[in-house]
Amino acid sequence: MAREIPYIQALGEAVHQEMARDESVIYFGQNLGLTDDDPYVQAFGSDRVRVTPISETAEIGMAVGAAFAGFRPVVQLYMSEFMLVAMDQVVNEAPRFYGMSGGEVTVPLVLQAGYGFTAGWAGQHTGTIYGMFMGVPGLKVAVPSTPADAKGLMTASIRDDNPVVLFHSYLLTLEHGGVPEGEHVVPLGEAATRREGGDVTIVGIGWTVGLALAAAERLAADGVEAEVIDPRTLAPLDLPAILRSVEKTGRLVIVDQATRHASAAAVIAAEVASEGFSALKAPIGLVTALDATIPYSQPMEEYLMPSEERIVAAVQQAVGSSPVAA
């Protein structure tokens, strides 16, 4: 049964249900399970639910070692930027071992990391940094855009035998949506079509999926039907789903909360230009944050971010350069 719960609660529900289902799932992080009445501690005990010092490198490295032994650690990092202090473990240990060992060891590990809290948190806690991780072979990257996907992708991530960074959007934290109560799995590597349309494809990622859908409604009022694709995972990337849509619409606009240079949007654009060029009737549009550190002041913050208006403008440009058949 689906009922409406917030995105953040859906994530927690997945962790809780998986811990109940599988004793090898352990959960640790900073400021976690501090009291005896913490629901995770109550349900699973303080052996499996552990508070760690502010030592991301040791924390993640320890999780990798426990994963070698068959445990399935979920490391709660809160801010994705905190992973940056542990890049050796995230990039050069966890995802390398399966390949380097010739397939002898696996690392079933989930790093739960919030991103993009552009709500006055300024330069160091607001980054949309999933693009930095999507090019690391062996690492999976999930970016849920709805409460149901938050639960389903977290469940799939915990069950996956590879290290997964699950980037959850801080801007979606309290967004409500229908979420199945029982087991709910969204396979990693399968895009979702959020809206069907024949005139233009809009790819949104995480928070920008909602933005793309809102823009699509405005465009529909002007007679432009947009198809909105949500990749849901950036690694592996469901490129075939994007190409199929572009094959149908001939136009592509990619919306990414990250800064533009070397972004997920840029990678997807390059793949489509390379693999789907013949289907394109117009240049690919990119709507991203501007290439700058996220500023504190609110008007500046808004200026830098992608917006509904920018998506509409990008679509109009794509359509305008080759008018939609009447």
Added chain:
Amino acid sequence: MVSPAEVDAALGLELLRGMWRIRAFEERVGQLTRADEVHGLVHLSIGQEAVAVGVCGQLSSRDAVYGNHRAHGHAIAKGAPLAALMAELMGRDGGLCRGLGGSMHLVDVEHGFLGATGVVGGNVPLALGSALASRLAGHDAVAAVFFGDGAAQGGIFVESVNLAALWALPVILVCENNGFAEFTPRSAHSPVERVADVVAPYGLERATVDGNDVDAVRRAFAGFLEAARRGEGPFLLECLTHRLRGHYEGDPQRYREAIAQEEWQRRDPIRRLERRGLDERWLDDDTPARVEQETREEVEEAVRVARESPYPEPALTSELVYA
């Protein structure tokens, strides 16, 4: 505490053979590197064999051991088959990691060698994870991790020591303090001479021993191991040793004077154990040369088997991205 066994003929020979096996293997790897049969970056541990042997000889395959970039000795002492190890260094399909890992990234799960990592200090927290897993699973396996004195200046080391002490994990940190971090003497890296002093504030049980004395390493480690088997920890064993070769094969070593042959004979852990065995009469005069010869033959056989192993299918690399 049960005191560790005295060195008798059986144990002495086992320790001697263990060290010779590493020495003979690595000397051969040095030659094969120069002949380009082993390619890429190779770090040899010649001179440091007593540490690997003194530690790993007491562990079982259920105990997780982690090595660093200089890990051939750790893997061999933990039981990795020489032929598979040599095949790995030659990039062959029959290698420990089917040719995907190479010298710095050896893994042999069957023998509890969970792995070598090439980034200094990167392996330390992994051992904490193995120790935690052992505790959660309720068995008495322990974890041991080898690292050099250069790793002790990294934040990852301090973070790991803090966490291991905080959670009292059954892990034994084994520092091979050879006085050089890559090309630089310890004095240029830290004002703290002994790594055992670096961890002092965390209250770890610790010892600094002569790392070229395999019996001293073995005895100190035995005490820690016994306690770790009961679930205690962490421990730090600092072994003062000497790397006879450069940081890597081909290192011109302009940063230090070559050790005099006479001085090396005095320090060499293999020669020391041989002298002791002869003095204590658990070795007869002919045995050292025989052990050397046998291990060299063992290594030649490993080279032969490795050479016969084919190169892996190149596409294997794409198959082993995701599990």
